[in-house]
Amino acid sequence: MKSRRKFLIHLGTGLIPVTFGFTPDSLLFKTDNPPKDKKLRVALMGLGSYANRVADAMKDSKYAKVSGVISGTPSKIADWKKRFDIPDKNCYNYGNFDAIKDNDEIDAVYIITPNALHHGQCLRVAAAGKHVICEKPMAINAKEGQEMVEACDKAGVELLIGYRMRFEANTLEIVKMREAGEFGEIKFFQGLSGFKIGDPNQWRLDPKLAGGGAMMDIGIYAINGTRYMVGEEPIWVTAQEVKTDPIKFKEGVDETITFQLGFESGVVASCLSTYSMNYLDKFFLNGTKGFAELKPATGYGPIRSETHKGRLDLPHITHQTKQMDEMAKIILEGKKPTIPVDGKDGLKDLKIIDAIYQSVKQGSKVMLDL
Template sequence: DSLGIALVGLGNYATYQLAPALQKTENCHLAGIVTGTPSKEQVWMSKYDIPKENVYNYENYDEIANNDDIDIIYVVLPNFMHAEYTIRAAKAGKHVICEKPMAISVEECEQMIAACKENNVHLSIGYRLHFDPYNLKVSELGQNEVYGKVKKITGAHSFKLNDPHAWRAKQDLAGGGPLMDIGIYVLQGAIYTMGENPIEVSAKYGEVTRPDIFKDVEQSIDFTLKFPGGATAEATTSYYDTANFLRGEAEKGWWELKPAYAYSGIEGETSEEKLTYPPVNQQTLQMDDFAKCVMNNKKSKVPGEMGLRDMKIITSIYESADKKETVKINW
């Protein structure tokens, strides 16, 4: 049994990661595409053997409801379009994988979850690192207190954004800057290390050295999360340098992944050993797992509720940076 997936938005991530990953999946396959760029249609149809009937654009997207080849819609559009295209997919009776960040506000995330519930479809978020063995090891080390209680987590995720026209640098299209896009991985890392939600955040925007690009989203932001048992996570994320790590310090040992959030080539060590796992395709595992969840009517381990949770924390991080004060997260 294999479920059909339609990719919506054929940008970089869909083209260079998801479509190739779908060539290796067992429980699902690339069955259709939704694109606003007519020139991409023929290229994708011939490259992936997609029939014309399974090719849609943003206008006739809702007609996908009548297409039995397509079981799952994967939303890979700029962040501000996630809510609309997820809700329309749910109304078409299709299960949904939506890319991170889930949407650009808490309200949108809630509407997406409600729409999927009402239409009886499964919803998951593209949190691929929950399928990476190194990051899974970090969850185990932290949550099982292998080296005792976790005291401190540190992490960073940054890259250089040089294009002043990028949607990632526009508040209305991205919903925020590097925090929404890549800082979210450090936030996730801190939570799966702890196995519980933070209660409090404090955050501070960095200096803007490229005002030509960063007119309305932050260029960088540092944030500290406080967990119920007193552990803290200190994170930094920016669009002006490169950084990629996640570290945990516990009572009797430590661990570090560097790079931590990459598609491949993650490396890790602990105070006791070097970590080595065979390479995996994270997206292949992620999509196969979701297809299995749909087949068995089981909730995904990266569900819409997790996307909503992260959006609540992100909102509190921005609130803290804006007000320049510590903010209790309103659960």
């Protein structure tokens, strides 16, 4: 197992506070305008459980399709070739995928590998001239994230982060209501993100592959949600860590972190990230005129929502289907999403995560400059 992890890491690394500025009209997604005469042709890198979920969801996509695969496991490639009718020339391993540069049947690569591999793989995909879609977190720290943004900018390709909730109907409706002033002056936000993790030998509990623990995997939802629900960028953070099982959650793998984010307007967010408690998937936004709650807030759905005006519970569309359709429009048509999903926005989450870990270590407030 250790030799395989070293092999994967080796291959993968080869190579001012502002508001979001949403307008209510921009919150209305139009789904009847397909990107010209083609679909976005996507190669999936890393064929684990989430890649399977994405691929199955893309069967219902109007504007994107699975056109290639990249994996270090030959048996998985053989299975995917049959399931998705993928030709041999669109199948690669981690050693030779730079050759996609000469493949005109692949437009973008969706990186769905362990966190520590994202950086090196993104740089290689960008160098090959293909658009990058990368699962969250986009990297294990802000330095790597910045290098990914710069590499994609230099190559003239898009870098999008797999923030599926930013296309979800209930989430967008609450953001629309906030922008319309229906909650009044925002005062407080709560984000609870956690579950009890299972297999102690999985890569998510290996600091060399995960780059951390619960914060990188599930806590990032609370960070991300705070920003788009409040509609501001935080200017400071404080954080506290609790570890009850130092054997399972070894050095460099956080079990539970509570953290607070402060905003220039005076809003305070109180959040929790954990790998040791279930039933924690809730966002709560409170203002002087009303409130909004999402519970569950980030699960695969359906998402449940309630406001001071009553329940929303808008129709459920598979998140990954919606995400890939909208990302296809971003890449092929230059469409601007309601809530940003680009690498520069993902980099802000990494800066906050870096600051949270710093605050835990030094035991004091850390100022943010996003």
